[in-house]
Amino acid sequence: MSVNSEYFTVPELEAKAKELRRTVVNMVYQAKSGHLGGSLSMVEMLVALYYRQMRVDPKNPKWEDRDRFVLSKGHTAPAYYAVLADKGFFDRSALLTQYRQLNSILQGHPDCKKTPGVDMSSGSLGIGLSTACGMALGAKRLGKNFRVYCIVGDGELNEGEIWEAIMFAHFHRLDNLTVLVDKNKMQNDGLTSEVMDMDELDDKWRSFGWSVYHVDGHNIQDILTALNQPSDQPKVIICDTIKGKGVSFMEMNIKFHGGCPTKEEYEQAMKELA
Amino acid sequence: MVRSFRDALSRTLLQIAEEDQTVIVLTPDLARAVRIQDFSAKYGSQFVSGGISEANLVGVAAGLASVGMMPIIVGFSMFVAEKPFEQIRNIIAYPDFNVKIIATHGGICVGKDGATHQAIEDLAIMRILPQMRVFAACDVSQTESLIQTICSSTGPSFLRLGRDEAQDIYENDGCITNVGGADVLRDGSDVAIVAIGTMVGNALQAAEELEKEGVDAAVINAYSLKPLNESLLLSYFDRCGCVVTAEDHLVAGGLGGAICELSAKKRVIPVECVGVMDRFGESGNQAELYEKYALTPQAIVAASRKVMGRKHECE
The missing domain is CATH 3.40.50.970 (Thiamin diphosphate (ThDP)-binding fold, Pyr/PP domains)
Structure with missing residues (x-):
């Protein structure tokens, strides 16, 4: 089965990340809607997963033994769609013509019935990690060896269901599950430290029995190293990131949590990402 | 049993x-x-x-x-x-x-x-x-x-x-169900009693009471609430000209709601709903609660009399 047949070096993956950021800004600008900040913060995480780590086959998106991915923070779909299109799950022209539009395969939030390559619908925060637990449990009960990866937001960790899922994954020994937390330190209303402070995050996950790693979420090599650490428990990689990463005036600017750039801002962003 | x-x-x-x-x-x-x-x-x-x-x-x-x-x-x-x-x-x-x-x-x-x-x-x-x-x-x-x-x-x-x-409503474990099915448990032509779940037995008892008064009540078990067996229900709306619904559930939104929607859209006939009326329950045994909240065969009988008296409204 063909899986990531093309090998990318880390510098190549870094170049890929920059290219994807341009696509993401373009998508949101074209759609006049979408969540830029949290899309830009998780680009390296997606690159590490989809260009190195995960066994997927864009020509056979429903391959039963593929690794699964759940974007629990579903509002940051632009980065996810950009990766899926670049991998060849669907035509990349859809990114600029269909995202958030009527009759589209690219809904505002991921839809597994509409978008090739999307393994699980998401959007309502807190649910995605539960579904990832179900996938990982299913692999075990069906005797399959695929792995399940899930990206959650740090704001999303406010949800009680997340902690139910964390408890569940440990109790059911889901060592085939890896969670990446996009710790970009902002949520809808502002800084997570001011809306609902969740620190110390590492201790919280560790106390639930998970293997905890903490990395610079914009360092692809560090993410890959953590992904490949063996663990007999479910694993979480807390990725320290910068919301809006890559565009100076979007970084840690709450305006770009869900705001669309003006024409001038768009042009400036594309210059910075050139 | x-x-x-x-x-x-x-x-x-x-x-x-x-x-x-x-x-x-x-x-x-x-x-x-x-x-x-x-x-x-x-x-x-x-x-x-x-x-x-x-x-x-x-x-x-x-x-x-x-x-x-x-x-x-x-x-x-x-x-x-x-x-x-x-x-x-x-x-x-x-x-x-x-x-x-x-x-x-x-x-x-x-x-x-x-x-x-x-x-x-x-x-x-x-x-x-x-x-x-x-x-x-x-x-x-x-x-x-x-x-x-x-x-x-x-x-x-x-x-x-x-x-x-x-x-037991179905003798000898003989119940057969389908998606979108409904069963006519008793045929009748004066009033159609449409019931679901634990109220089906009470609907049958109500029909027996009504028979003593000379009322010929049909009893339909609408066990598939969605999809609803509209064609069967409409044929009984036509035959009986009025409907009573019976459910252990709020009358809003459940079976009563579904039957009112169907009636309003397809046949204008009077409907009376037996069920819990826009309030919450409380502790008690089932018989006591069914009595207090009017989910008894007697409540279905009263609703049947009332709805038959309203047939002229839609003539």
Whole structure:
């Protein structure tokens, strides 16, 4: 089965990340809607997963033994769609013509019935990690060896269901599950430290029995190293990131949590990402 | 014969799990309460203990369905239908996953646990969900048949059971059910009594009372609340010219709501609804509660008299 047949070096993956950021800004600008900040913060995480780590086959998106991915923070779909299109799950022209539009395969939030390559619908925060637990449990009960990866937001960790899922994954020994937390330190209303402070995050996950790693979420090599650490428990990689990463005036600017750039801002962003 | 819904549940799940290895039963710490502990003991690899965390359990079921299993969530209706409603909406119904929810303890028949455990909104909130099919069983034979029916059709389904025992309606375990089915349990031409779940028995008793008064009442068990057997119901609307609905559920949004919608759209005939009237329940035994909340055969008789007296309104 063909899986990531093309090998990318880390510098190549870094170049890929920059290219994807341009696509993401373009998508949101074209759609006049979408969540830029949290899309830009998780680009390296997606690159590490989809260009190195995960066994997927864009020509056979429903391959039963593929690794699964759940974007629990579903509002940051632009980065996810950009990766899926670049991998060849669907035509990349859809990114600029269909995202958030009527009759589209690219809904505002991921839809597994509409978008090739999307393994699980998401959007309502807190649910995605539960579904990832179900996938990982299913692999075990069906005797399959695929792995399940899930990206959650740090704001999303406010949800009680997340902690139910964390408890569940440990109790059911889901060592085939890896969670990446996009710790970009902002949520809808502002800084997570001011809306609902969740620190110390590492201790919280560790106390639930998970293997905890903490990395610079914009360092692809560090993410890959953590992904490949063996663990007999479910694993979480807390990725320290910068919301809006890559565009100076979007970084840690709450305006770009869900705001669309003006024409001038768009042009400036594309210059910075050139 | 009076037999238990919950014993039927356990027996049928054992059969289904034996036949299909992809079946997986999930419960939020209610295996003993819904009497499926035999199942968890015998089919551990097809059983998931979720702990008291219903929202997560619904998400887990969605994940299991996405990788090819057929999850069956079992628990009290208040906690497997009402508490995780948004999860059911967004991650079961919307993605159209093949997840079955079998809910015991539907209605004020729950009894002494009181209002917090009496799900009287579950049929309404499940019925409004696109892609969700909704059923309610009236006795043991129908419980067994409906579990087989929902498990042999693909897509999300909700099945509601009562808490305790029910008088057999279908003799010799002879109930046969279909998606979109309804059974005429008694033919009649003066009033159509459409009942569901634990109220089917009371509807039949009401029809016997009415017969003594010379009223010829039809009794229809609308066990498939969604999809509803509209053609059968409309034929009885035409024949009888008036309808009484009977359910252990709020009259708003449940069977009463469904029949009023159908009547308003397709046939203008008077409808009277027997059920819980825009209020919550309380502690008490089932008989006491049915008396106080007017879910008795006598209440159905009174509603029948009233609705027959209103036929002229629509002439």
